[in-house]
Amino acid sequence: MSEPVLVVGAGPVGLAVAGELARRDVPVRVVDALAAPTTESRAIVVHARSLEMLERVGVLDDIVASGIKATGVEMHASGRTLARVELDIVDSPHPYSVLTAQTETERILAGNLAKHGVEVERGVSLVGLEQDADGVRATLRASDGREETVAASWLVGADGAHSAVRRQVGTALEGSFHGERFLMGDVHAEHDFDPRSMYTFFSAHDGPLMVFPMKGDRMRLIAQIPTASTDEASQEWLQRITDERAAGRIRIHDSLWLTCFEIRHAQVPQYRFGRVFLAGDAAHIHSPAGGQGMNTGLQDAFNLGWKLAAGYRGTASETLLDSYHAERHPVAARVIEFSTRLTHLSTLANPVAQHLRNALLHTATGLGPTRHALAEETEETTVAYHDSPAVVGSAVRPKVRGGDHLPDVPGTELRSVLSAETGHVLVTLGALPAVAELPGVRQVLLADTGAPVDGFDAVVADPDGRAAARLGLSRGRVLVRPDGYVGALAEGEDDRPVRAYWELTTPAR
């Protein structure tokens, strides 16, 4: 058996990637420099696409129970509502965001990891790293100063914005490191906001205030402050700003966490360095506008976990391992672009530009397509890997293409069948035989009745052809990857795309 996979960093991303490995029975060690989990609540929004992934892991109910569901976004200026966008228009079985403290998300992910028998080794920092074609040697330093060199088959650098792994592999974040400055507080407060929404208040003179109601009387408040400001974060300051920008609707009782931060946008040029992968903040950092930092990192973890499990077992081709960078790097680049645009839009200083923005937001969000686009972008439900080197069938016509996330088909058992799997699932639509020689792939037939059919592991009843209508495919095959994305799509009897995917993603025989 080869050496374990070493995950450096037990933030949300490290915990998620380790969980993905552990639930596939891959031996994994997780180390973190901190002696105890952080108490900083940081990311508080978990978006729809992340919720879909967390459902597959089996922790969705815990995440939902730890917070509240936000089903809308509202924008206000000069005492009036400019726009309200309902999130339930997004194409997801979970069309909402969960507002919960990052500490809760980490607690739940660490609990999931412990269920698989993996405990985080705390007070242990990575300080050195070497690799060759056969493995990685990492130097770890314990809090008492003792050092050990450990062998690992693969290593994941999920050690955050100041990543040591990133330094060790000789790369760096590239981008902009200075920008707008914000005062942020997690507080207990009295307010009259609908807790099912997230709010932005544009201010004519001072930049925006963002308001996120949380569980009980807790709230996250984020307010732009002057870039040159060196003042310490304080509750009085936050109350004063809130009074000015949200018309006295919030009375802060006490604060749990107060901080000032400056916006930075940057990304490493490469996510894979031989046997070392970078994920989460170690690979990309962005503005908290849109709340996509942690979400993008979590999705890195779900993209990488199953590929690395295959790498550990020797069943992944180089193309599959490289596809982590090919698929996830453009996603973070787009998040950086989106959150930069959103930040510029909310921090406009020129009164004419502000007036235009307000008028445009009011008119555009009244239009269905704009509302849809905004909600889908926010919830990350448009993320797809059409240009991936490890996807087949992205040019085929049906509603779902290779590289899309497989949509839910309400009224069928398909989602629960897929959720129970840690490997690939080949879904066949119409009267076609099972495909031979796909070791380890669970084959599911969508048919009129749920009666067993030779060659298939499960038959899901789709009596009125809902799945066919939803996928735009009455006869054909959809190969669903372990992360829920479509690896291959084949129309009619032609099973060559499925075989081509297999050839691409497994080592040459």
Ligand SMILES: Cc1cc2nc3c(=O)[nH]c(=O)nc-3n(C[C@H](O)[C@H](O)[C@H](O)COP(=O)(O)OP(=O)(O)OC[C@H]3O[C@@H](n4cnc5c(N)ncnc54)[C@H](O)[C@@H]3O)c2cc1C
């Ligand atoms: C004020 C603030 C507000 C934010 N709000 C949001 C939001 O609303 N929504 C959102 O999506 N994102 C938000 N973010 C971003 C979000 O917190 C990060 O994107 C997220 O924490 C990234 O997770 P990670 O696991 O990659 O890194 P981290 O959470 O930073 O975890 C990295 C871990 O690695 C450990 N480590 C570091 N160096 C070493 C080493 N050498 N050896 C071993 N361990 C090491 C650290 O101790 C840490 O536990 C916010 C961030 C901040 C600062």
